[in-house]
Amino acid sequence: MSKYLLFVGMILLSAVLWSVPSAMRQSDVPFPWYDSYDDAHMVKEWRGSLLDSDSRTGQPRLLNPAHVALAWVGGDTLGYLRVAGVLSGVAGAVGLWLLLRRTSMTLRASLLTMAIFGVSTVGLFAVPTSRGIMVGFTLLAAGLVVQGSLLSRVFAGILVVIVGLSGPIEALHAVLVVAGLLIWQRKFGLALLYSVLCVFGAIVWWPLLAGAQSLFSFSIPVVGILSEFGARPGVGVMVWLISMVGLAVLWQKSKRAAVLLTGATVYASVSVVGAIYAAPLWSALSAFGIMMLFERQWRYPTLQTLSLFAVACGMVFSLIAVSFAIVNAPPTTAIAQGMREVDGRVLTYPPVADWVKWWSDAEVVYDTHASSAKVLDEQASDLGFLWYNRDAKNATVVLDRLGVDDVVVTKAMREGQVWGSDEEGLLFLLDKSEMFKKGFSNGEVEVYHRGLP
Amino acid sequence: MKKSTGYAIAIIMALAVTIIQSMLALGVPGMSTDEAYSHLRQVESIRNTGFPLSHDDLSPVGKRFLVTPLYDYVLTIVSFIVPSLVAIKVVPAIFAGILVVLVFGITLRLTQEPVAGLFAALALATMPALMGSSVNTASSTLMILSMTTLLLWQLMALPSPTSLGFYTLLIILLSFTHPSVALVLVGLLLYGMLLMIGEMRGIHGLDEILLFSTLFIVWSLIVRFKDALVMLGPMIVFQNIPSAMRDAYFSQLSVLNAVVLVGVLPFLFGSYIVYTYTFRERWQDIYLLMGFALGMGLLLAMGIVRPLLGVMFLGLVLSIMFGVWVKRILDYVKDTRFVWLRVPLMLVLVAGLVVFSLLPAWRTASVTVGMSPSQEELDSLSWMDENLPKDAVVLARTDEGFRVEALSHRRVVQDQDFILQKDAEQRFMDIDAMYKSVSEVDAITLLNKYGVTHIYVSPKMRQEFKTGKPAYSDDAKCFSVVYDDAALVLRSLCRVESR
Numbered sequence: 022m023s024k025y026l027l028f029v030g031m032i033l034l035s036a037v038l039w040s041v042p043s044a045m046r047q048s049d050v051p052f053p054w055y056d057s058y059d060d061a062h063m064v065k066e067w068r069g070s071l072l073d074s075d076s077r078t079g080q081p082r083l084l085n086p087a088h089v090a091l092a093w094v095g096g097d098t099l100g101y102l103r104v105a106g107v108l109s110g111v112a113g114a115v116g117l118w119l120l121l122r123r124t125s126m127t128l129r130a131s132l133l134t135m136a137i138f139g140v141s142t143v144g145l146f147a148v149p150t151s152r153g154i155m156v157g158f159t160l161l162a163a164g165l166v167v168q169g170s171l172l173s174r175v176f177a178g179i180l181v182v183i184v185g186l187s188g189p190i191e192a193l194h195a196v197l198v199v200a201g202l203l204i205w206q207r208k209f210g211l212a213l214l215y216s217v218l219c220v221f222g223a224i225v226w227w228p229l230l231a232g233a234q235s236l237f238s239f240s241i242p243v244v245g246i247l248s249e250f251g252a253r254p255g256v257g258v259m260v261w262l263i264s265m266v267g268l269a270v271l272w273q274k275s276k277r278a279a280v281l282l283t284g285a286t287v288y289a290s291v292s293v294v295g296a297i298y299a300a301p302l303w304s305a306l307s308a309f310g311i312m313m314l315f316e317r318q319w320r321y322p323t324l325q326t327l328s329l330f331a332v333a334c335g336m337v338f339s340l341i342a343v344s345f346a347i348v349n350a351p352p353t354t355a356i357a358q359g360m361r362e363v364d365g366r367v368l369t370y371p372p373v374a375d376w377v378k379w380w381s382d383a384e385v386v387y388d389t390h391a392s393s394a395k396v397l398d399e400q401a402s403d404l405g406f407l408w409y410n411r412d413a414k415n416a417t418v419v420l421d422r423l424g425v426d427d428v429v430v431t432k433a434m435r436e437g438q439v440w441g442s443d444e445e446g447l448l449f450l451l452d453k454s455e456m457f458k459k460g461f462s463n464g465e466v467e468v469y470h471r472g473l474p
Numbered sequence: 475m476k477k478s479t480g481y482a483i484a485i486i487m488a489l490a491v492t493i494i495q496s497m498l499a500l501g502v503p504g505m506s507t508d509e510a511y512s513h514l515r516q517v518e519s520i521r522n523t524g525f526p527l528s529h530d531d532l533s534p535v536g537k538r539f540l541v542t543p544l545y546d547y548v549l550t551i552v553s554f555i556v557p558s559l560v561a562i563k564v565v566p567a568i569f570a571g572i573l574v575v576l577v578f579g580i581t582l583r584l585t586q587e588p589v590a591g592l593f594a595a596l597a598l599a600t601m602p603a604l605m606g607s608s609v610n611t612a613s614s615t616l617m618i619l620s621m622t623t624l625l626l627w628q629l630m631a632l633p634s635p636t637s638l639g640f641y642t643l644l645i646i647l648l649s650f651t652h653p654s655v656a657l658v659l660v661g662l663l664l665y666g667m668l669l670m671i672g673e674m675r676g677i678h679g680l681d682e683i684l685l686f687s688t689l690f691i692v693w694s695l696i697v698r699f700k701d702a703l704v705m706l707g708p709m710i711v712f713q714n715i716p717s718a719m720r721d722a723y724f725s726q727l728s729v730l731n732a733v734v735l736v737g738v739l740p741f742l743f744g745s746y747i748v749y750t751y752t753f754r755e756r757w758q759d760i761y762l763l764m765g766f767a768l769g770m771g772l773l774l775a776m777g778i779v780r781p782l783l784g785v786m787f788l789g790l791v792l793s794i795m796f797g798v799w800v801k802r803i804l805d806y807v808k809d810t811r812f813v814w815l816r817v818p819l820m821l822v823l824v825a826g827l828v829v830f831s832l833l834p835a836w837r838t839a840s841v842t843v844g845m846s847p848s849q850e851e852l853d854s855l856s857w858m859d860e861n862l863p864k865d866a867v868v869l870a871r872t873d874e875g876f877r878v879e880a881l882s883h884r885r886v887v888q889d890q891d892f893i894l895q896k897d898a899e900q901r902f903m904d905i906d907a908m909y910k911s912v913s914e915v916d917a918i919t920l921l922n923k924y925g926v927t928h929i930y931v932s933p934k935m936r937q938e939f940k941t942g943k944p945a946y947s948d949d950a951k952c953f954s955v956v957y958d959d960a961a962l963v964l965r966s967l968c969r970v971e972s973r
Contacts, residue, residue, distance in 0.1 A: 244708045249696050251704040258696055262689065320679040321638055324686040331689040342700055442900045
C-alpha cells in the first residue's frame, strides 16, 4: 500500500475520531465545557457589528481571525465551528507529516507518529475551539516553513500572521514553534522574519491586554497536564510515559535533538497551553518509545508482549475515557434551558458566563475575558468577596455597584467549583436572605432574581 | 537442621498462628473494624449475584469503589464452606499463616539456614502489628502482604522461567487488587538506585522488569481509578479521607509505637543488618528488600498508606533481616571457642521474642478483639433491620457506617468508602454537628439536608453524652425514642421550612 494512501487514511480516521464525541452529544449542546461557546458568542457578535465593544460585557471586542472568518461565512455557527475545528486539525496533521518527512525518522516511525497524533486526547479537547484552530494553523506553518520553497514559505508567513492576530498566547507559541524550527536549521534571518510576522499581529491588536493575560500559565508539573487527572486539554498518561521512554532513546541517538526536545517536553509538562501545542511532540516521542519496545532484543519476550499490550490498551483507554468525558461533559440541555431563563445583568462563575452569553440576551458582570490588568484585579477582588461573604449588607453594596439583577448557580458551582458547602458566602445568602428570590430551578441550574431586601 | 524439617516446623508455626487468631476472632460475636462489615456485604453480594457491589442503594453516593474485589472473591469461596461471618474472621488468619511460611522461605533462600528462617518466621508470627491487623478485622492487608512477599521471592529467583511467570501473574493480580501495588514500582526504582550506588548489576533483566511493571501497573491503576482520578486529581493519593479522620490515623503512630508494633528485637537487629548492608557490605537480594522497605517508608511518610499496612510491611522486612542477623550471629559463635553458646543463645532469643513481641502482641490482639461490638449492639442493629421503613435514612457515625448498612440494611449519611464522595469532608463535619449540636434548629436543618429519618446512637457514642443522647433530642415533638437499650434509636419528626 502506498505510504500516501496510508497517510490519507490516517488523516481521515483522525478527523472521524475528533468529530465523533461532539456528534454524540445532544444536538443543542454540541460542545463540551466553555471555550467553544465563548467562540460561538464572539462569532455572533462579529456578525452583528464590526469594531464595537462586546454587547454583553461592555469590554473592548478583540479581533480573532477565526471568529471573523466564521462570522463572514454565516449560517449555523456551532456547526461551522465544528467543521472549522476538524479542518484545522487535518491541516495540522498535514503540517506534522510535512515536518516528519524532513527529519531522519523512518517511514514506519513517521506513520506511527501520525497514528498516535490521530488518537491523541489533546486533539479531542482542542478541535472545536478557536485556539485549537490556531494550533492547527501553527503546525501547518511549521510543516511548510521547513520545506524550503518560496511558495511554502510565503504561505507559512500568511498563516503565522493569522495566528499572531488571534492573540498573544497564540503568537508566542507560533514563534516558539516556527522560529524554533528555523533556528534549528540555522536559518536565523528567516527565524527573525517569522518572529516579527507573528508578533506583528499581536502588537497591532492586543495592546489593550497588556498585563491582563498571562502568557505562561503553569500547572502542577506533569500531573496538571494529564487527561486522566482531569486536565483539559490533557495528554494521556500512557502517551506521556512512553514519550519519556522515547526521549531516553533519543538521548542515545542525537544529543542535539534530545536537548531541544527535552526543553520542549519540560515546558509542555508544566504549561497549560503548551499541552495543546505539544501534541505532535508527544506523538513523535511516543513513536520512538514504541519502536524501541518493538526493536529491542528482550531477555524476557513475554514482558515485551505484555508491555506493548499495556501501551496499546493505555492509549486506547485514554481515548475512550476522554471521548466519554466529552460526551458527558456539561453543558447539558437542562443547563442550556436554565441559561435561557436569565434576564438583566447576570453574576455567575466566569466560565459559566460564556454559556449565558451564548444562550441568552443577558449581560454578564464578569466572563473569562478581562480587557486589562485592572479589570482582572477588580474581578478577582469582587468575586473573592462575594463568593465567600455572608454579610447581606456588604454583599448588597457590591451587588449594587456591579448592577447585578440575576445570580446563576449551577450544580457544579455548588459541588466544589465555587463553594464547598451550602453555608458558604453568597450561596448561603441566596438560600437564606430575602434579598433573593429563586426564579428558576431544574436541578442543574438555579436562577436567583434580586428583590428588595 | 534439614530444610524439610524447617519447612515442617514453619508450617506448624503457621497453623498455630491461624488457629490462635481464628479462636480469638470466633470468641466474639461481631467484627472489630467497621471495614469488615463492608467485606461482609460484598461477600453477600457475590454469593447472590456473582459480582461485588458496584452500584449500591445504601451507599451515600450510590456507587461503591471496589478496592479489593479479589480479596472479596477469596472470602466468598471460603464462605461456601463455612458461614460468611466465620469466613471473614478466619481468612485473614489463614493469610497470616501463609505469610509466616513465606517469610521462612525467603529467609531460607537468603541464608540457606533453616534455623535463621525459623527465627524470622517466629519474629513475624509474634509481631504485635500482625495481631493488630489480622485478628477479627477481615482486613485485606494480609493477603496483599502475602502476594507482595511472594512477588519479592520470585524477583530473587529470576531468571527462572517459572519465577518470571509467577512474577507476571502476581503483578497482574496485585494490579487489580489494591492500589498499594504502587509500592512495587517505588520499591523497584529505589532498588535500582541502591544498586547504582553499590555499583552492582542486580537481578537479571531489571530494566525490562521495571519497564513492564511500570507500564502495566500505571495502566491498571488508570483503568480502576478512572472516575476517582478525574474527581480528585493528584489528591487521590489521600483517598479523599476527611482531614480530621486522616489526622487521627497518623497521630496514632509514633516512632516508639512503631517499634513496639514491629517488635523490639526484630527492629533492633533487623536495623543493624540494614545498616551493615548499606554502609559496609553488599548483597543485592538484601538491597531488593531494602528498596521495598524504603519505598514503603516513603509512602508512609507521605501519608499515602495507612500506618498499620506500612508498619506491617516494615515489620515483615525487618523480620527477614532479623533472620539474616541470627544466621550471622550463629555463624560467628560457631567460629569461636563458645560454640556451646549456640543453643542457649537461641533460647535467649526465643525468650526475648516472647517477652518483647508475643506479650505485646497478645495485648494488641485483646485490644483489637475488645473493639468488637457487643451482642446488645448487634441486637439493636437487627431490630432496625426488622422495624425501620425500608427507605429510612439513618444517621450513624462515619466509622460505624458500614456496620449499620450491613446489619440494618438501611442507608446511612456516610460510610468510609470516601473515594467517590464529592462532599466527604462536609458530610463528616455535618455528622459531627448533627450529633453534637446544641441548637435544635441547626441539628434539624442538617438532618433535613441529608433526609435523615432516624438517629442511631451506638453504646460507644452514648458514653460521650452526659445524658446518653444528643442534647437537642429532649424535644418530644421533634424526636421520638423508638429503641432504647444499649444503643438508642431516635426518629426525627420535624422539618425546618425554608422560605
